[in-house]
Amino acid sequence: MSKKVLIISSSPRKGGNSDILCDEFAKGAAESGSHVEKIFLGSQKIGYCLGCGVCNTTSKCVQKDDMTALLEKMVSADVILLATPVYFYTMSAQMKTFIDRTVPRYTEITGKEFYYIVAAADTEVSSMEKTIESFRGFTIDCLEGTVEKGIIYGVGAWNKGEINSTPAIKEAYEMGKAV
Template sequence: MNKNVLIISASGRKGGNSDLLCDQFAKGAREAGHNVEKIRLAEKNIGYCTGCYACQKLHKCCQKDDANELVEKMLSADVIVLATPVYFYSMNAQLKALIDRTVSRWDDFGRFGGTEFWHIITAADENREMMDATLAGLRGFMRDCMEGSVERGVIYGTGAYEKGAVVKLPVYQEAYELGKTA
């Protein structure tokens, strides 16, 4: 079955480590016949959720930026890949800002039942456990807030500090292979 795969790359660095793992995953998923769209948050304008709850009446956010369109894409994707570098033991602010803005469609989170999720995380540290807090944040959103969503896998880019360092690590090939299984 051809799936709609939405890859959300939060790295501020085009060609950064998590961004490159997104490209590898995308390459594999395209080869497997899926429709793949990759979005770099750095190229989008996404403000912070202000908690105004205007969305409870409007069923969309009243801010005029790129978040509404992105949230709609998330709602209609079969597969969502969330990719972030670790910034001080957490996902980066770019990804968190988008996740917070999905609250505008909170009433429709039931539509995420069956949506498959992959997580891509990169960090300088070589210890995978140091990514636990980042993963917990991603899972809190995906697994605890979106009933029926399915976690397909986590791609750990540990020991990747300099831009592009991930190319020399086994995870670079692994991301491509996992993309083929999307």
């Protein structure tokens, strides 16, 4: 069965290690017959949440930026991959801003399958667990009917492209194929 796969890459470096893993996941998912769309957050105009509360009653944000279209894509996707480099044991600012801005429609992001990709120079998977717990705080605790399907830990990759010589590159492709 063909699924709509939405990949959210929050690396500030296009072609950075977590972004490369997104491309491998996308390749595998596309080869398995899924419709894949990758969003590179660094190319999007997304303002910080203002905390004004307007969206709590209107389901619309007062800001006019790219987040409106991204929320529509999230609502219509079957599968969502969230990918981030790990900075100081947590997600990138780009990913956190993106998650914060889902408030206007987060109650509509239901019944989704979620995958996570995290990449870091650190060689210990345990150093990435706080980031995964932050993702779960959003997906499992806040979104109804969420199913966590898999995690790729891209460890030991600092410079752009170093992820290509780690097992994570094949794992990302294979996980995408299994979507």
